[in-house]
Amino acid sequence: MLQDVETCSPSYPFDQGKSGEDLHPLYGALGPGVHRVRMVQAGLDAFMVTDYALLRQVFEDEATFRPLEENIPGIPPVQGTLLGMWGSDHRRVRRPAVASFTAHAVRERLPGIGAQVAGRLEALAARGRPVDLVSEFAFPLTLAVLGETLGVPEDDRHLFADWGDRYVDLTDLGEAERAAREMCAYIAEALERRRAAGPASDLLSRYVHTEHGLRVSGEEAAMVGMAVIVAGWESTAGLITSMVHYLLTHLDQWERLVADPALADNAVHELLRTRAAGSDDGPARRTTRDVVLGGVEIPAGTIVLVAKDAANRDAARFPDPDAVDLARPDADENLSFGAGPHVCLGRNLGVAVLRCVLSELAARHPGARLTGEPVTWQEGSGVRRPERLMVTLV
Known part of the structure; x- marks a missing residue:
């Protein structure tokens, strides 16, 4: 028997753009399933x-949920x-970039990433004062790696x-659309410079020399370059600081990691599961046909929100x-990185960066502590992270 969805739909977003460290409790109250919500900003x-x-x-x-x-x-x-494409076009445009993010490609970069993490931590510790892990470490590190x-x-x-x-x-x-156009224009010029310079190993070169x-x-190639920065930079920086x-x-968890650095890889995945990276449930889909999902009838043309962080806490x-x-x-x-054809292109690289940060921080600064400065969380953004995170590196 088909289930009736809620007759009184909760207003979405639940936190009204004021996200904090944890998921809004309404996610837990709803529980695993398919729930109708009212998107208050769109009136849908x-x-x-x-x-x-x-x-x-x-x-x-993706044939049903596009x-x-x-x-x-x-x-x-x-x-x-790239997030807005599907089918053969999505595969065609994505394919040249995949080589930059394979497990093998990321393994080859690990020594360099590890050295960069260690060097940045050493330079910050040498200042002899508390550091803002957001602006002084996470942002410049992730931007350098993606650059x-x-x-x-x-x-x-x-x-x-x-x-x-x-x-x-x-x-x-x-403003988001203007930023996207400016990024794409810059990357389009960079692609032309790559074309003139000859083959190289960076991602942009793969779009003009393969x-x-x-x-x-x-x-399309400029759009991929933009997607790599947008999807990978601030989200990875946010994950570093929230973790x-x-x-x-x-x-107690920190001391467990310090005592057993080999836990770093698994710790990253567990913190990905439990520390929400985004404050939105997306990228959203729209149904191409009438569909029954979990016993709930969803008409064609309906918006479907993908609550990854809530699903990561499904007890089943x-x-x-x-x-x-x-x-x-x-x-x-x-x-956390999605699944299927649109699984995050940079998943391997993102996990590697996070693992390097946790392992190097635990090994080099086991006495690291927060300064006690109150932590406020960014509002009105698709990324869930502290505005500042003041840490003493010991």
């Missing part, structure tokens, strides 16, 4: 999927980006910091889901 009804198995179905069935083709108030725009991936000159990387901040600002979609890259238009914040406010998949167990054996099955 939508369905939110919070069940792990059902959400995997949504991710894997990216949005238009801007919706309150939802980060994906039109004209190297794309092949963006060091002197130009600050431009992406401004563009990225504007793009994830959910309070002004017009067989698969030549099947991608200049506009460190959790560990240093739960010193992760027993005792609210408990943080750094040694949880299946933590890497979390849905």
